[in-house]
Amino acid sequence: MAVYAIGDVQGCYGALQRLLKKVDFSPEKDVIWFAGDLVCRGNKSLETLRFIKRLGDSAVVVLGNHDISLIAAHYKVIRPHPTLENIMKADDRYELIDWLRQKPLLHVDEDLGYCMAHAGIYPHWNLNQAQKFAREVQVPLRGATAQRWLKEVYGDEPSQWSDGLQSYDRHRFILNAFTRMRGCNPNGSLSFSTAGTVKDHQAKGLYPWFNLPSRTLLPKKVVFGHWAALGFHNDSQVLGLDTGCVWGRKLTAVRLDSDIIKPIQVACK
Template identity: 50%
Template sequence: MAIYAVGDIQGCYAELQLLLAQMRFDPAQDRLWLVGDLVNRGPGSLEVLRLVKSLGDSAITVLGNHDLHLLAVAEGAAELHRTDTLDGILSAPDRGELLAWLRQQRLLYAEGDYVLVHAGLLPQWGVKQAASLAREVESALRSDDYATFLARMYGNAPHTWDDGLAGYKRLRVIVNAFTRMRICTPQGEMEFKFKGEVEHIPAGFLPWFDVPERKSRKATVIFGHWSALGLKVTPNVIALDTGCLWGGPMTAIRLDDRQLFQVSCNSPVAKHW
């Protein structure tokens, strides 16, 4: 059995199919770990959701900010953006089934020495605490009142973690760290406007994974979300968003030997964005 971790897909279905073929992925034996953002901006979001759902236990995905955005739009808790490509899902005959499945997905997955998350972990969080906090959000998403949570999850404040936080403020910080964070201060204050390259990070901030003595540093964190960061493979960090949507490749890594697999993203829609 091989485990393949795959970077942000964002509706680039054709490229995902090519990547799976290149890896010779066998759902009967192998497993896919997906860093989230399955949907949006690319032309095949509906097909991506259907494919990943069809893989059952052979695929594990964590939720990204675009996946949560889809759920919020579907519940009327957010409006479609000009660049969204979610109409195919929202008008699909199996819309309800797909969205119900998406709500059941994790915010974080940990196995052995690996942690799978969309954006990152705050430096104050060890893996055990992070997994517990992820379950709080997952419970809200799976509850009967999930629409209220989706309506209240948006916003940049609070931008720092406090163990005493409660209610939707607490859930919002957890969501923002796991799905939106790229940089923070050494004390864990998050900044959400920055999307650029490392050398242009504002003074006082640094990549979340470079915070000295962060509590999750002994684990290998697999994440995406930061296309301007690109591919980064170190003993304890694997960043896989290589910007397929923006004309870069789609990237996967086989965890047992760290062999990389990449396909070019030539979709006219991807180039347009």
């Protein structure tokens, strides 16, 4: 059995199939971790969603910001991205959305020594806190009041974490941290002012979340996506896998149950 992790697919179904063929993936014996953003911008989001759903237990999925946006569009909280219109018209739309909103924001594997969240783990949280907060917001997302909850949790504020945050403010920060975070101010507050490279963040006095000097070191290595401008990034603490497939670059996988972490890639149109 092999365990692979793949960066943001974003509806690039053809590239996904070529990458799975390249690693000789078998759903009968292997497992794929998807780092979120299964859909949006690519032209085959519906096919991608259906395929990953059919993988069953062979697919481990965490939600990304575009996945959340699809769920919100389903509930008419926001307008769907044009590339998602075929999902909105699909006969199995409700089944797909119900499947998607049951997916977690954070996955932890004790045996492999990895955890996975789409954007990463907020640098001032330890792993126990991150697991607790992820479960906290999964309850309303999966519940009967998901539409009302989604209407309240869109926005950039508060940008600073506090244990005293309550209600929608608390949930908004948690959701943003897991699905939208890239740069942090020196005090740990989130910044959404740029989606560029590390140098672009540094020019604005920001730190990548994983380089914040006051970051809490975690007992598990964090697999994440979301940051196409960062590209493939591997160090002792984090593993970034978004290599901009939807922007014409590459789709990347790594084998997690291997002593050597190296990117396995296919070019994307």
